[in-house]
Amino acid sequence: MDTPFALACPVPITQHKTIVLGHGSGGRLTAQLVRDFFLPAFDNPALRKLDDQAVLEVGPSRIALTTDAFVVTPLFFPGGDIGRLAVNGTVNDLAMAGARPLFLSAAFIMEEGLPLEDLARITQSMAAAALEAGVQIVTGDTKVVNRGSADKLFITTAGIGLVPDGVSISASNAKPGDVILVSGTIGDHGMAVWSQREGLEFEGAIFSDTAPLNALVEAMTAAGEVHTLRDPTRGGLGTSLCEIAAASAAGIEIDANAVPVREDVKAACETLGMDPLFVANEGKLVAMVSESSAPAVLDAMRTLPQGRAACIIGRVVASHPGMAVLKTEIGGSRILDLPFVEQLPRIC
Amino acid sequence: MKYVDEYRDHAVAQKLIAEIKRVVTRPWVLMEVCGGQTHSIVKYGLDYLLPHEVELVHGPGCPVCVTPLDMIDRAHAIARHPGVIFCSFGDMLRVPGSNGDLFHVKAEGGDVRIVYSPLDCLRIASANPGKKVVFFAIGFETTAPANAMAVWQARAQNIRNFSVLVSHVIVPPSITGILQSPYNRVQGFLGPGHVCAIMGYREYEPISARYKVPIVITGFEPLDLLEGTLMAIRQLEQGRAEVENQYARAVEQVGNVAAQKMIERVFSIADRSWRGIGIIPKSGYKLNYEFRDYDAERIFEVANIQSKEPAVCISGQVLKGLKKPPDCPAFGKECNPQTPLGATMVSAEGACAAYYNYGRHLVAVDSLQAKA
Numbered sequence: 001m002d003t004p005f006a007l008a009c010p011v012p013i014t015q016h017k018t019i020v021l022g023h024g025s026g027g028r029l030t031a032q033l034v035r036d037f038f039l040p041a042f043d044n045p046a047l048r049k050l051d052d053q054a055v056l057e058v059g060p061s062r063i064a065l066t067t068d069a070f071v072v073t074p075l076f077f078p079g080g081d082i083g084r085l086a087v088n089g090t091v092n093d094l095a096m097a098g099a100r101p102l103f104l105s106a107a108f109i110m111e112e113g114l115p116l117e118d119l120a121r122i123t124q125s126m127a128a129a130a131l132e133a134g135v136q137i138v139t140g141d142t143k144v145v146n147r148g149s150a151d152k153l154f155i156t157t158a159g160i161g162l163v164p165d166g167v168s169i170s171a172s173n174a175k176p177g178d179v180i181l182v183s184g185t186i187g188d189h190g191m192a193v194w195s196q197r198e199g200l201e202f203e204g205a206i207f208s209d210t211a212p213l214n215a216l217v218e219a220m221t222a223a224g225e226v227h228t229l230r231d232p233t234r235g236g237l238g239t240s241l242c243e244i245a246a247a248s249a250a251g252i253e254i255d256a257n258a259v260p261v262r263e264d265v266k267a268a269c270e271t272l273g274m275d276p277l278f279v280a281n282e283g284k285l286v287a288m289v290s291e292s293s294a295p296a297v298l299d300a301m302r303t304l305p306q307g308r309a310a311c312i313i314g315r316v317v318a319s320h321p322g323m324a325v326l327k328t329e330i331g332g333s334r335i336l337d338l339p340f341v342e343q344l345p346r347i348c
Numbered sequence: 349m350k351y352v353d354e355y356r357d358h359a360v361a362q363k364l365i366a367e368i369k370r371v372v373t374r375p376w377v378l379m380e381v382c383g384g385q386t387h388s389i390v391k392y393g394l395d396y397l398l399p400h401e402v403e404l405v406h407g408p409g410c411p412v413c414v415t416p417l418d419m420i421d422r423a424h425a426i427a428r429h430p431g432v433i434f435c436s437f438g439d440m441l442r443v444p445g446s447n448g449d450l451f452h453v454k455a456e457g458g459d460v461r462i463v464y465s466p467l468d469c470l471r472i473a474s475a476n477p478g479k480k481v482v483f484f485a486i487g488f489e490t491t492a493p494a495n496a497m498a499v500w501q502a503r504a505q506n507i508r509n510f511s512v513l514v515s516h517v518i519v520p521p522s523i524t525g526i527l528q529s530p531y532n533r534v535q536g537f538l539g540p541g542h543v544c545a546i547m548g549y550r551e552y553e554p555i556s557a558r559y560k561v562p563i564v565i566t567g568f569e570p571l572d573l574l575e576g577t578l579m580a581i582r583q584l585e586q587g588r589a590e591v592e593n594q595y596a597r598a599v600e601q602v603g604n605v606a607a608q609k610m611i612e613r614v615f616s617i618a619d620r621s622w623r624g625i626g627i628i629p630k631s632g633y634k635l636n637y638e639f640r641d642y643d644a645e646r647i648f649e650v651a652n653i654q655s656k657e658p659a660v661c662i663s664g665q666v667l668k669g670l671k672k673p674p675d676c677p678a679f680g681k682e683c684n685p686q687t688p689l690g691a692t693m694v695s696a697e698g699a700c701a702a703y704y705n706y707g708r709h710l711v712a713v714d715s716l717q718a719k720a
Contacts, residue, residue: 018452018455018456019455020451020452020455021451021454021455022451028686029686257358263349266349266352267349270349270352272438272464273696323707323710328391328392328393328570329356329357329358329392329570330356330357330358330361330392330394330397330570330571331358331361331362331397332392332393332394332396332397332570333393333396334390334391334392334393334706334707335706335707335708335710336707337704337705337706337707337710339705
């Protein structure tokens with residue numbers, strides 16, 4: 001083994017010729033697709049902001065518009081199902097601009113053979129979620145494809161909402177001195193779904209946190225000065241913090257000991273070698289609020305069920321602009337970076 | 349979380365760091381053997397907290413990284429077979445072969461599945477009698493008992509549509525190899541905790557004695573690594589060279605005898621090629637002859653697939669502790685987790701990938717170090 005080094009170098013994958021799963025992970029590969037295909041093709045000022053929703057001036061009003069596709073497997077998981085996810089996901093994307101969600105559309109792509117009983121459960125679940133969020137599903141579409149051409153059921157929802165006067169919330173609005181809040185424990189949804197996948201059943205169920213956040217956002221904006229809101233869905237809290245740091249050209253510092261993670265989620269992440277900071281949430285938000293209004297915003301959050309466990313996790317700082325830094329449990333420092341692709345369970 | 353949080357305690361960490369600072373009088377180079385240890389060190393920023401006299405270099409113990417390109421290409425060839433369900437630990441899916449990774453095979457229609465335990469494959473095999481289920485059996489002594497058990501159980505349950513593609517390596521020959529190198533800088537080892545939970549640490553005693561090098565069997569949590577570092581530095585400062593066991597809550601001298609027996613029943617020692625390093629004699633396992641019907645290499649006739657790797661990257665030197673990731677001009681530029689140029693970037697456990705994933709390719713690292 002001490003003869004001249006037999007060095008190794010696999011052929012690098014510099015370009016993908018086809019879509020791989022990583023293109024849907026919300027990480028760097030997704031960003032490359034947006035940059036290389038969608039942005040040049042559709043280029044316009046609203047799209048260029050790359051927010052989860054577009055805020056558009058129509059007459060005297062500002063309207064938020066968003067769309068989201070849902071392809072989760074399995075269709076039913078502890079704490080929710082694809083229908084509830086499809087309503088809440090779109091409601092939350094609107095709410096993250098400070099908008100009041102009003103109307104949703106829903107398109108259903110169904111695989112031949114989907115049990116009608118499943119469809120009934122899912123539509124009832126969507127109706128309940130819409131009622132809870134105070135929105136109406138006012139239009140839709142139905143398509144059926146051959147067996148094998150889709151995985152049981154895909155749902156696409158779109159939504160519009162009104163942005164109240166005086167509200168200006170964007171990923172680019174975080175300012176040094178702002179306090180960073182999360183509305184509750186992180187990683188619940190991602191681990192609920194992982195724990196249902198083949199071969200990975202855990203004892204005791206982890207429940208998805210899927211929930212509408214518009215009431216929480218209304219309470220927060222009424223209580224104080226909210227600069228930035230994000231719902232850290234796929235990619236998790238870490239990805240949202242990286243994106244906000246970059247969009248606002250500000251530094252972010254968070255304390256690992258302050259980030260709330262449920263014990264069972266922590267245990268599942270430890271077992272699989274995953275980092276809860278990069279695991280999906282469907283009913284949580286991260287907010288940057290002015291220092292002076294942080295106590296009032298926090299109090300307002302804690303009066304509502306979606307914000308009962310809200311807490312401060314860190315600060316926006318002037319140093320290291322564009323970068324999110326984590327203070328580790330033992331006092332070390334670590335830079336958070338956008339993941340390339342979805343996390344995978346590790347071998348050891 | 350119980351049994352984890354205790355080993356991530358801030359106050360205890362500060363005490364251990366203070367004690368290391370008190371004990372150390374001159375520069376020492378320690379190698380942590382396992383990829384999991386490297387991952388923890390970089391994740392928690394431990395190396396930034398240690399005094400500058402203590403240099404940690406990263407060892408060869410990343411099973412995903414050192415799985416040779418031939419084996420990955422053989423895996424892909426098998427996974428492309430119609431009628432095959434190819435099962436693997438999650439992080440192997442992303443490792444590039446000569447022609448894409450297992451995700452590409454999946455995108456092209458291959459049935460590739462992530463399993464957490466090889467025993468899950470037996471369930472999949474029973475549920476899919478018309479398919480051939482193949483498990484990619486990689487790893488060190490840690491994963492060997494469960495992989496052996498899967499083969500053993502398949503025979504016991506007469507499951508005939510299950511086989512394993514074996515690419516197992518073992519730790520002691522790689523440590524000996526590093527110590528024999530004329531370029532070696534390593535003066536002490538943080539030994540592989542989980543490997544020793546299986547194998548015990550008796551086989552490290554002759555290595556420590558022969559090469560006069562401290563080997564401290566060490567765990568994976570931040571406090572384990574700090575305590576292991578302190579024990580190794582103490583030995584070096586006192587001129588001792590012994591095998592010590594920091595990870596006593598998981599490791600006994602004799603190891604897990606039942607697990608060792610299971611390995612012996614199914615596997616025997618063989619020469620193995622390590623990605624980034626080359627062939628190391630007697631450094632891995634192969635299936636015993638009596639289990640040849642479970643040998644995927646034989647069933648799918650892929651043993652003749654040989655792949656050539658051009659020599660560009662420095663991963664061999666990183667795996668031997670001679671270089672660190674930032675020493676490579678390609679690190680974080682052409683070479684990153686999406687387009688890895690070598691072994692140490694392909695898995696999250698690899699030193700280069702750990703450095704990358706925890707932001708060490710970004711500029712503010714120096715300022716973080718100064719602050720810590």
